[in-house]
Amino acid sequence: MAQWLAAPQQRGLRRAFAVWIRRVLFARRAPGLELPEVHDLQEVRTMIEERVIDWEREAEARGRERGHHEGRVAGEAAVLLRQIERRFGAQAAADVRARVEQADAATLLSWSERILTAERVQDIFG
Numbered sequence: 001m002a003q004w005l006a007a008p009q010q011r012g013l014r015r016a017f018a019v020w021i022r023r024v025l026f027a028r029r030a031p032g033l034e035l036p037e038v039h040d041l042q043e044v045r046t047m048i049e050e051r052v053i054d055w056e057r058e059a060e061a062r063g064r065e066r067g068h069h070e071g072r073v074a075g076e077a078a079v080l081l082r083q084i085e086r087r088f089g090a091q092a093a094a095d096v097r098a099r100v101e102q103a104d105a106a107t108l109l110s111w112s113e114r115i116l117t118a119e120r121v122q123d124i125f126g
Contacts, residue, residue: 005017005041014040014041015040017041018040018041018043018044021041021044022037022044069105072105073103073104073105073108074101076105076108076109076112077100077101077103077108079112080100080108080111080112080115081096081097081100081101083112083115084096084100084115084121084124087115087118088120088121092121093121096121099125111124111125114126
């Protein structure tokens with residue numbers, strides 16, 4: 001197919017196919033992605049080769065950020081559980097442990113502030 005499309009008489013078809021790749025295929029697969037205007041399949045190939053490197057870097061950065069965030073939240077949960085155990089003198093009950101481990105960062109922050117004045121474990125959760 002590549003050889004057939006390379007024929008001089010297929011110039012219009014090559015251009016149409018290049019435009020279709022950009023406007024339809026990429027629009028569906030990567031909505032919101034800004035792509036340069038392309039007029040030929042060779043331009044599409046070059047653009048994809050250049051973008052793949054960028055996409056890989058972006059994906060790696062998102063993965064690192066996601067992993068860092070998840071690790072930080074898990075660490076905050078572990079600290080809060082330890083504070084609960086130290087403050088109230090016993091290992092946190094399974095339901096308390098599950099609730100803390102499933103909480104997001106903002107909730108953990110709020111609970112870690114409430115532990116300072118809580119008289120009972122239930123007071124932490126409001």
